[in-house]
Amino acid sequence: MTSDGESFDSYVAAEGAALLRFAHVLTGDHHLAEDLVQEALVKAHRRWSRIDRPGAYVKKAVLRQYLSWRRRRSSGERPTDATLEGTAAQRDVAEQVTDRHALRGLLATLPRQQRAVLVLRFFEDLDDATIAELIGCSATTVRAHASKGLSRLRRSAQTVDAE
Known part of the structure; x- marks a missing residue:
């Protein structure tokens, strides 16, 4: 209570x-x-x-x-932040914004379970047992989602860097 x-x-x-x-x-x-x-x-x-x-x-x-599987995106369009240009300090900020935007884009490509696990692990700093309790699966499944999600992010990041 x-x-x-x-x-x-x-x-x-x-x-x-x-x-x-x-x-x-x-x-x-x-x-x-x-x-x-x-x-x-x-x-x-x-x-x-x-x-x-x-x-x-x-x-x-x-x-x-x-x-929830019932939640569907109504549109595939995604607004983006404007690129900052100017002094060296502004370019550093621009690179950070660009990196953050790229990471958000890569995260958006992950299946919901993998994305949720990575957010709970790295943004919320939760351990596998707590994540498993929140999501309703085993700690082993959490580790599998994390491994697959990170692997997919790495592959996607390498593809983006190669372009």
């Missing part, structure tokens, strides 16, 4: 931005990330007084929404 001191509103105020970042890394789409977080928070609000660990509950709800 949530403590009386932690209201739903205070939880959202304290953790909302982190949940949105988590969902954005999963989806690669800011609007979809907002939708996932909103749906997860609606579900949590309904049960708020019965939830033992709200942070874990809401994060798992976001993850489940993302992994």
Whole structure:
């Protein structure tokens, strides 16, 4: 049960931005990330007084929404950041933005399970057992998804570099 001191509103105020970042890394789409977080928070609000660990509950709800087979992208179009040009410092920033954009693009090519495992492992810094519990599979399956996902990212990155 949530403590009386932690209201739903205070939880959202304290953790909302982190949940949105988590969902954005999963989806690669800011609007979809907002939708996932909103749906997860609606579900949590309904049960708020019965939830033992709200942070874990809401994060798992976001993850489940993302992994749901019912969620389909409505469009294949993806907006991109403008390339920065100018001073050497701006070029360094531009390279970082370009690298981040390329990584997001490569992550988007992965199957949802592999992408979720990599985000949970490297963005959320979770161990295999915790990831397995969140996704609903074994730790061995988590390691297999991570291995296949990283291998696919490496191959894709080499292909991009060769072009």
